[in-house]
Amino acid sequence: MEIKVCGPGCPKCHETERIVNEALGEAGIGIIVQKISDFSEIAKLGVFATPAVVIDGKIKCTGKVPSKKDVLSWLK
């Protein structure tokens, strides 16, 4: 599995990264989250509202900090 968190580095993006990491820990999945902060990279993923979470190339969430419960359900 490949997890990307997109965001230029605003507080919400850090929050999102933290929650995703927490969820990964809880699910016992040892993947390193990729932090994408380069705007052209973000655009190439098809994201135009940050923060966004992309798992295996699929956008799961845009423009919002997801809840841990949401993230856990995407990991299944």
Added chain:
Amino acid sequence: MKTTEKINSCGCDGGVCALSAPVSQKKITMQQLSLGFAGLAAWYVLYLQLLPFSNFFAYHLLQLDQGSHLGASIQFFVYDTPKVMLLLTLIVFVVGMIRSFFTPERTRMILAGKRESAGNVLSALLGTVTPFCSCSAVPLFIGFVQAGVPLGVTLSFLIAAPMVNEIAVVLLYGLLGWKIAALYMATGLAVAIIAGWVIGRLHLEHHIEEWVREIRMGEQIIVEEKLSWHDRMRMGGEAVKDIVGKVWLYVVAGIAVGALIHGYVPENFMAAIMGKDAWWSVPAAVLVGIPMYSNAAGIVPVVQALLSKGAALGTVLAFMMSVIALSLPEMVILRKVLKPTLIAVFIGVVGAGILFTGFLFNLII
């Protein structure tokens, strides 16, 4: 191109997630409906108590004199703070629900086929209801341009989104009445529509950074699940938690400053420097306001205090618009996709629109 510096000023609101938590009830039950009405009724009763309570608190409980500076300040603070918070909670909840119908993705789809003029109007209107965050301005800009939304139409969106929002309108309504709130909304939209249209007419597309046009944006449609009313209400609740939780401090601080000015600064103190007769005060207010950044929550209470001390409405509105709509941090963000010429034109055209609005109101009111 590396674009990784920190951005700290960010007024993000809600967005969309693929909702995952299974919702137990899809329909609103009678019980929930009656609960909603009870909540509204309680809200209204509470709202009616605020003025008597503030008078009681300041003049009976604390035994301050009716005409004293301290009394006036405290009564003002005790009345306005809960009033604004109550209004804010209700409106943010409702707007949070409305916003669940509009996502940046959907807005982009709506605007993609539009031409200028009608596109500018639609774009500015959508800017007010689409969840938008200033640190998303760049990805959003790229997304719009890639989808074939004209530059001017995109800019109408980017001007309206921060300027005409529910927080500004609620605070203006709560502190200054519905007329000024409506006036602000109408002129804010007009500035966004006209400025976007003018920039579109100037054909500055070649002043967009090259890398933006070269990007092949990944085409992805986020799976939007059907939201039930229950989900939308939940989103409204989340918006309240999120936005009210973030802006309450600004509101309280702003009202405190307002209360001090209200109680201690003499009547008509502002008339000389921000009054109608000082024609130069409008451009001065715009020039001072452009580099400044504050969200609506912080600026409106100050605006109210200035008005009550004899500052002219046009001057104050121009100041408020330039603080919210044009700011240094936003220009820094937009610089990544726009060349300096286009940034300058953007500031110039929007600034001119605000200036015109200020003069107009000083003239007619």
